[in-house]
Amino acid sequence: MSSNIRQNKGNNIYADLSDYTVIDVETTGFIPDYCDIIEYGALRVREGQVVAEFQQLCNPGYEIDSFITAKTGITSEMLKGMPSPETVIDQFLTFLGNDVLVGHNTNFDINFLYDVSDGRLPNDFIDTMRYARHYLRNLERHRLIDLVNHFGFDSSNMHRSIPDCYLTKQVYESLLPFLREFGPYKKTYRSEKTDFSLLEAEGETDPGHPLFGKVCVFTGTLEKMIRREAAQLVVNCGGTCENSVTKRTNFLILGNNDYCKSIKDGKSNKHKKAESLSLAGQDIEIIPESVFYDLVEDN
């Protein structure tokens, strides 16, 4: 089974559910083409309560690597006499039924299950990692362990399928309030991402602040935050943000543009335009990101 064509896979969805099934599989490695499931795990949830569990160790037919044993605690010895992954998949699919499947980095589990079931896995699924990356942007990392710690759950018993399913359920429930408040993530184009005109100041603005009444424009990738967050800081100081350098522009904030292949001399088109406007006498300053943060914090 080719791993990059999984036509009948379900969709990765945003949904506020109380009936679903949590899944987690342990495997011999990352790549479905070369690795196998060694443990199935699932929890059927109805009205928010676990009403059934499915747990089964499987023997892939070869010794498993020591680093898998170190990670999961599953040894080759434990798998002796266990059924093969292929002989368990039908029971597992029956357990899943038509439920939406909840997991952490669910694509990983789905791809293994899809392949071993020969494509009989059309269930839509929910990925708590994706939710967390969207709603908990301030977290440095979004591994299951990071979310478990963030929400204050007990992480002492991780890396087997059933305990991880329970933790994933708790994490999903903890992320639902964010979904309710902010709505599902929508793929947005720049027009929405960078429409800063609707931003309102959080708190009082200081007319004496250097950014008060000033028009700011960003170029390049900011190191410390996305543009919308930086734009909010500007608005909090009484300034506004726009998307292109014009005769109104007072500050151009330079992010990192190293990656951009089309920029050959280290300066973006916005940068060049700002320089020419500056030479023409316009009140425009070109400042690096670090200076920008000093400015907005100066209040």
Add this chain to the structure above:
DNA sequence: TCTCCTCGAGATCT
């Protein structure tokens, strides 16, 4: 101005 495209960076699962 708005939409579509491409590119590079970074992250998660065992």
Add this chain to the structure above:
DNA sequence: CTCGAGGAGA
């Protein structure tokens, strides 16, 4: 894989 960024083209 997803996401944010600039740029082309309408």
